[in-house]
Amino acid sequence: MASSCLTKSKNFIIYNLKSKSSFTDRISAFTNSLFHHRLLHTISPLPVRKHAAYSRVNRTDDSQRFFELAYVQRRLHSTVSVSSDVTQLPVESPSLQILDFPGGKVKFTKKLSFTSNSTEERVHCYRVLDDNGQLFTDVDSLEISKELAIKMYTNMVTLEVMDTVFYESQRQGRISFYATTTGEEAINIASAAALNDNDFVFPQYREPGVLLWRGFTLQEFANQLFGNKHEYGKGRQMPIHYGSRKLNYFTVASTVATQIPHAVGAAYSLKMEKQDSCVITYFGDGGTSTADFHAAMNFAAVLEVPVIFFCRNNGWAISTPVNEQFRSDGVVVKGKAYGVPSIRIDGNDALAIYNAVYEARKMAIKEQTPVLIEALTYRAGHHTTSDDSTRYRSVEEIERWRGDQNPVKRFRAWIEGRGWWNGVAESEYRSSIRKQVAQVIQVAERVEKPPVADMFNDVYDVPPTNLNEQEAFVQKTVKKHRQDYPSDVPL
Amino acid sequence: MASIFQGVGAATSLDTKKFQLSSLRSVTGRKASCVVMRSGGAKMDSGSNRISGRADQLVTNAVATKADTPAASTASKPGHELLLFEALREGLEEEMERDARVCVMGEDVGHYGGSYKVTKGLAEKYGDLRVLDTPIAENSFTGMGIGAAMTGLRPIIEGMNMGFLLLAFNQISNNCGMLHYTSGGQFKIPVVIRGPGGVGRQLGAEHSQRLESYFQSIPGIQMVACSTPYNAKGLMKAAIRSDNPVILFEHVLLYNLKERIPDEEYVLNLEEAEMVRPGEHVTILTYSRMRYHVMQAAKTLVNKGYDPEVIDIRSLKPFDLYTIGNSIKKTHRVLIVEECMRTGGIGASLTAAITENFHDYLDAPIMCLSSQDVPTPYAGTLEEWTVVQPPQIVAAVEQLCR
Numbered sequence: 022m023a024s025s026c027l028t029k030s031k032n033f034i035i036y037n038l039k040s041k042s043s044f045t046d047r048i049s050a051f052t053n054s055l056f057h058h059r060l061l062h063t064i065s066p067l068p069v070r071k072h073a074a075y076s077r078v079n080r081t082d083d084s085q086r087f088f089e090l091a092y093v094q095r096r097l098h099s100t101v102s103v104s105s106d107v108t109q110l111p112v113e114s115p116s117l118q119i120l121d122f123p124g125g126k127v128k129f130t131k132k133l134s135f136t137s138n139s140t141e142e143r144v145h146c147y148r149v150l151d152d153n154g155q156l157f158t159d160v161d162s163l164e165i166s167k168e169l170a171i172k173m174y175t176n177m178v179t180l181e182v183m184d185t186v187f188y189e190s191q192r193q194g195r196i197s198f199y200a201t202t203t204g205e206e207a208i209n210i211a212s213a214a215a216l217n218d219n220d221f222v223f224p225q226y227r228e229p230g231v232l233l234w235r236g237f238t239l240q241e242f243a244n245q246l247f248g249n250k251h252e253y254g255k256g257r258q259m260p261i262h263y264g265s266r267k268l269n270y271f272t273v274a275s276t277v278a279t280q281i282p283h284a285v286g287a288a289y290s291l292k293m294e295k296q297d298s299c300v301i302t303y304f305g306d307g308g309t310s311t312a313d314f315h316a317a318m319n320f321a322a323v324l325e326v327p328v329i330f331f332c333r334n335n336g337w338a339i340s341t342p343v344n345e346q347f348r349s350d351g352v353v354v355k356g357k358a359y360g361v362p363s364i365r366i367d368g369n370d371a372l373a374i375y376n377a378v379y380e381a382r383k384m385a386i387k388e389q390t391p392v393l394i395e396a397l398t399y400r401a402g403h404h405t406t407s408d409d410s411t412r413y414r415s416v417e418e419i420e421r422w423r424g425d426q427n428p429v430k431r432f433r434a435w436i437e438g439r440g441w442w443n444g445v446a447e448s449e450y451r452s453s454i455r456k457q458v459a460q461v462i463q464v465a466e467r468v469e470k471p472p473v474a475d476m477f478n479d480v481y482d483v484p485p486t487n488l489n490e491q492e493a494f495v496q497k498t499v500k501k502h503r504q505d506y507p508s509d510v511p512l
Numbered sequence: 513m514a515s516i517f518q519g520v521g522a523a524t525s526l527d528t529k530k531f532q533l534s535s536l537r538s539v540t541g542r543k544a545s546c547v548v549m550r551s552g553g554a555k556m557d558s559g560s561n562r563i564s565g566r567a568d569q570l571v572t573n574a575v576a577t578k579a580d581t582p583a584a585s586t587a588s589k590p591g592h593e594l595l596l597f598e599a600l601r602e603g604l605e606e607e608m609e610r611d612a613r614v615c616v617m618g619e620d621v622g623h624y625g626g627s628y629k630v631t632k633g634l635a636e637k638y639g640d641l642r643v644l645d646t647p648i649a650e651n652s653f654t655g656m657g658i659g660a661a662m663t664g665l666r667p668i669i670e671g672m673n674m675g676f677l678l679l680a681f682n683q684i685s686n687n688c689g690m691l692h693y694t695s696g697g698q699f700k701i702p703v704v705i706r707g708p709g710g711v712g713r714q715l716g717a718e719h720s721q722r723l724e725s726y727f728q729s730i731p732g733i734q735m736v737a738c739s740t741p742y743n744a745k746g747l748m749k750a751a752i753r754s755d756n757p758v759i760l761f762e763h764v765l766l767y768n769l770k771e772r773i774p775d776e777e778y779v780l781n782l783e784e785a786e787m788v789r790p791g792e793h794v795t796i797l798t799y800s801r802m803r804y805h806v807m808q809a810a811k812t813l814v815n816k817g818y819d820p821e822v823i824d825i826r827s828l829k830p831f832d833l834y835t836i837g838n839s840i841k842k843t844h845r846v847l848i849v850e851e852c853m854r855t856g857g858i859g860a861s862l863t864a865a866i867t868e869n870f871h872d873y874l875d876a877p878i879m880c881l882s883s884q885d886v887p888t889p890y891a892g893t894l895e896e897w898t899v900v901q902p903p904q905i906v907a908a909v910e911q912l913c914r
Contacts, residue, residue, distance in 0.1 A: 221663060255696035264695045271662060272695035276686045282655025283687070287663040289656060293615065293641055294664075316652030323647060479697040480732050482755040485783065487830050 143350045146397055148367035154434025162376050167441050173214050174436050177206040177429050179454050180230045186458040191406045196246045198260045202227050204401030207371040207428030208333055210234055215378035222270045223284040223302040226261055235268040239457055243465035256471040278304050278311040285317045288326035299327040299385045307338025309352050321391035322360040329381050330393045335400035340413040356393035368396030369428040472511040591774045597767040599741035600630045603748035608638055614752055617644040617653055618670030627672050628708055628767050654680035658687050662699045674709030675721035688757045689732030704751040705759045710801055710851055711899050712764035717887035724761055724828050725857045735828040736782050737761040737800045741771040746780030763801045785832035791821035794845040794909055799825045802849045809905035818909055828858055837870055844875040845912045849900055854882045879908050
């Protein structure tokens with residue numbers, strides 16, 4: 022049965038190739054050259070903002086490099102135009118015969134050689150601030166206003182303080198679970214700052230900063246952590262599984278990388294409804310090993326939908342370091358494999374992140390294309406409160422990344438250098454936030470939990486009879502044995 | 513999801529009597545509490561929530577590969593004749609016409625028209641973005657459908673064969689069924705997941721899966737199984753209009769069933785069972801293809817003097833315990849005929865549900881005929897014996913009614 026399906030698909034492809042005119046541009050990609058122009062957006066040291074309209078003929082230096090990487094050919098005649106009708110084979114260079122397989126025209130070679138498993142040099146990483154938070158000269162960067170810079174910085178500090186206090190509250194037994202974003206504050210805040218409020222966000226679980234940026238209050242965070250009756254999830258999920266329809270932040274699910282295809286589906290709906298916004302989805306280096314990541318990237322490229330794939334490559338997937346996660350040059354090269362324009366950026370450089378996401382968003386919407394951003398960073402905290410990372414990595418390594426390299430410090434150096442911030446403001450702000458977080462914890466702790474009656478709502482739009490029966494049974498049991506059930510949970 | 517108790521009030525088992533009288537009418541509607549549209553102005557049966565009349569015109573062959581009906585269809589009869597897969601397509605098309613948010617995604621659903629031609633012609637009409645061909649990654653395109661649904665679309669996700677949806681289990685269980693609940697009701701997931709399943713004609717073990725067994729535990733989803741062109745179209749429309757995720761089980765061998773269905777628009781209730789043949793002696797509960805095996809056995813049983821009541825349960829999750837209960841209260845004997853495997857199938861759950869709720873009304877232990885716990889063999893003769901056959905049903909009824 023499966024083979025017959027393949028035959029059908031093959032016939033379908035050939036049918037498409039034969040009757041180009043009746044299909045949309047998307048299908049006509051089949052008949053284009055393998056080197057679709059979008060592939061050439063893979064950026065190396067070239068500036069981010071230049072998007073020359075690459076034609077399929079007369080490629081630039083970028084394409085030369087691409088050819089070298091993809092096809093190890095001894096000779097390359099750029100005068101041989103791949104996309105023009107080539108029915109006659111150039112007599113003088115028989116090694117460059119071209120044939121028309123499904124998928125596009127390819128040149129043949131007589132040389133038997135395999136492409137290398139890696140390039141000599143790794144894909145370069147875009148950054149605009151140096152280790153001391155000073156802006157490089159001659160750099161591709163947008164000017165951001167004092168207001169925006171301060172908002173970004175203060176949000177990063179809030180996130181840092183919030184993480185510390187909430188983590189401590191778990192250690193004290195006041196909440197059951199927590200996961201920090203320590204070391205990834207720049208990713209959280211700067212990427213959110215570059216988006217619009219109506220862009221959909223499909224998070225993994227280490228991006229509460231995006232919610233924070235959009236206006237989720239400290240009290241709302243605390244409510245979710247305590248699972249009390251005020252929280253939007255109605256107490257049904259673990260701590261840190263935030264969700265807010267209002268803020269276009271889709272509820273965190275514990276399953277790794279399942280949000281990536283969701284994001285593609287959401288982008289598809291934006292494309293169908295011709296909206297002027299995009300989708301962003303976050304995941305870690307570990308998440309890129311899942312099947313969902315690969316299929317979603319592939320889909321997004323085929324569908325041509327406006328989605329930003331933001332990979333937080335923080336070096337660790339619980340205890341698995343990246344060199345045990347994949348053998349490719351990180352995640353950025355995977356974009357090329359799927360036909361997705363990609364970039365590697367310094368994930369501890371708030372300005373670089375801001376610039377990259379800003380441009381990616383523009384590109385995604387204007388050209389209706391997915392974009393892959395790999396942000397190199399370091400998970401300076403433990404995976405979650407259930408983890409003790411000193412068991413698999415050295416304390417020195419952790420301390421080093423928490424030191425001057427940390428994104429908050431680097432951005433602080435930059436805004437202080439601009440004269441927009443100082444030590445006094447810093448200590449005032451930090452102590453104020455610390456007080457606020459402690460306060461919201463106290464308040465959230467005292468709020469009632471959601472009632473037992475609510476346990477059966479929202480499974481369906483309206484509870485069916487069997488669930489009503491089960492609820493009645495639970496209520497009866499609890500009433501009969503009231504002393505065996507927690508007294509602070511209302512019915 | 514409307515509760516099945518709405519609008520029924522104090523209706524008792526007398527309903528079935530009323531139902532028998534009304535069975536000659538060709539079309540009846542449901543009470544307005546459910547989602548039926550009626551444009552023909554036909555009379556509504558005030559007490560009955562049943563769809564009647566279909567039973568008389570159904571093909572009772574075990575497998576309807578030939579498209580003809582025993583009832584003579586004259587030109588003057590109302591409605592139009594079509595095959596089951598066309599009925600599905602008609603329902604799909606009407607919903608796509610009605611609501612621009614409805615879209616279809618699956619493998620080869622676009623210009624190819626779907627492996628079983630359910631989506632034929634739709635891509636030409638609605639464009640290949642709205643009828644989307646996906647790459648081969650069930651988990652991911654199901655995930656895509658879920659993401660699209662959370663942002664406002666109403667996707668219909670087609671599994672080329674239900675068995676392939678095993679790859680989508682993570683998304684269906686952990687996200688589709690759960691996200692409405694875990695988000696506190698903020699995000700709803702109005703998807704329809706459909707596809708052909710069941711044991712076909714020598715398709716091999718991997719393509720003969722009965723996924724209703726595996727999916728029935730997932731909280732948050734609804735499951736329905738269609739068996740006739742009439743209920744296929746009605747259930748398809750109801751599933752699309754429902755705000756809950758619905759899994760619609762079709763059967764590979766039933767796609768060429770022919771039936772005359774009404775011209776006017778109708779939508780069926782997702783949680784309702786269908787009374788196929790009222791009777792007095794024994795309640796036979798079945799669904800999908802087994803309905804036809806049961807009806808064939810019913811002919812033999814009638815000749816032998818038995819009067820079986822045949823109910824096509826249609827709604828696999830949740831069960832229509834109201835209809836089933838009324839029937840049991842009348843006949844006091846239950847036989848379940850299913851295609852699922854013995855362990856953990858729909859029959860197993862139904863047995864438990866009936867025992868819990870109607871134990872006092874039973875005169876005999878519940879009998880359940882299912883497929884064996886073996887992967888479906890390829891050899892035709894062996895395959896035939898993994899599936900419940902009419903002689904077994906006759907023997908079971910005879911034993912029950914001793």
